[in-house]
Amino acid sequence: MANGVPPPGTADIFPEESRRWRKLESVAADVFARYGYGELRTPVFEYTEVFQRGLGGETEVVQKEMYTFEDRGGRSLTLRPEGTAGVMRALLNTDVLNGVEQRVYYCGPMFRGERPAAGRKRQFHQIGVENVGRVSPELDAECIAMLMHLLEEIGITGSVLKINSRGVMADREPAGELLRNYFAGHVADMCPDCKNRFERNLWRILDCKEAGCRQIVAGAPDYFSAYSAESQEYFNRVLASLDALGVKYQVDRQLVRGLDYYVHTVWEVTHDGLGGQNAIAGGGRYELFLPDQSKPVRGVGFAAGMERLMLVQDALKAAQVDPEEPPVFLVSLGTAARLENLKLAAKLRHSGRRVALEVEDKSMKAQMRSANRAGAVTVVIRGEDELARGVAVVKNMAGGEQQEIPLGELADKL
């Protein structure tokens, strides 16, 4: 079991790689800040009802992918499968229900009990934003534009934005009726999943990938025309705003998305070269009902899968990391020198420098090797002789030249 292997669908991220994660997070934070978004950190688990009510009991995520457990107080808790519900729960402590705007972003681990595959982990990480309290097509467009802006800043090119409208809740019935009447005549030819969807989750038939179902879907009536005039106008204004912002999109009437809380605008950003999991980000406008609340929280937002973003960066050879400052390496000859170097290291570190040194008794050759491997640009060498004379030898690794520096001037020369 615990043979250095983490549980299925989880991963250890070692320092070399976690630097990439930090870079991605910091670029995102920087971009979001320009749009007025601040970070909101919420717990990784919530009361189970938060997700059950928030995401809708019919969603597959809720039905079969949640990590739910009981705590010692007998409360049912769930590891968050997505970020929005918890953020909404937290924002109940603000005035969002009265229309006061909140702009927040989050990032961190999410948990879904799926079978792992390329770009799909059980503990995966999302970076997402929520704009809550206001309802406006321009806001939806700005949110989408911000997502595309982020992708641009992290070097992801060639992604495709697909967009659609789910209408408002009141549109579901008439539009759904139109689809139901049409699909009713084709149920016999559908895949087993879609036969089931026909009864329980009609709209999901639209994005079935089964060839037979897609053919049926291709002939489906234009449900958008069954939406209210307001819903149609809302969507058209989103598109107009995107045009104004120069954001390219494809209207895709088959785009439905798996979470039940979406209304009006929904979108998804895909990128090929990821294998089966080609969605790198998705979002939309939502009305989310929380336990004990009669009014829904209204907002718009998106989430991007961090692992997938990095996979795309890999494919594009666009990985970003901040260069590390090379350390000063202290070489010690003898225990007395080592003790002095330990003190010197502490002093330099307190003044902000990166310092590396060998603390085992090693030959000078071995220490120099370590210095080289550590990428040191300057090396400070001290032995009995230097100690006695109050100097240190400073060597430049690139050119190889070295000189003696009095201790008093040492800090300035490094």
Next chain:
RNA sequence: GUGGCUGUAGCUCAGUUGGUUAGAGCGUCUGGUUGUGGCCCAGAAGGCCGAGAGUUCGAGUCUCUUCAGCCACCCCA
């Protein structure tokens, strides 16, 4: 939940029709005379060959089981 592929040193992998002490490259460590890295050379450490059972005189190699990983379906980010 269903299917396919794969499990041999820290890493990437070889291991011939089953045959003695299991290999390479990279990495690590130590040397190549006094206190100097990268390149080169030499040497060393490091593996119950994923686990369990079976066939056999003999299994890294064959069979079964199991676990794990990857990939696909599904679902989604």
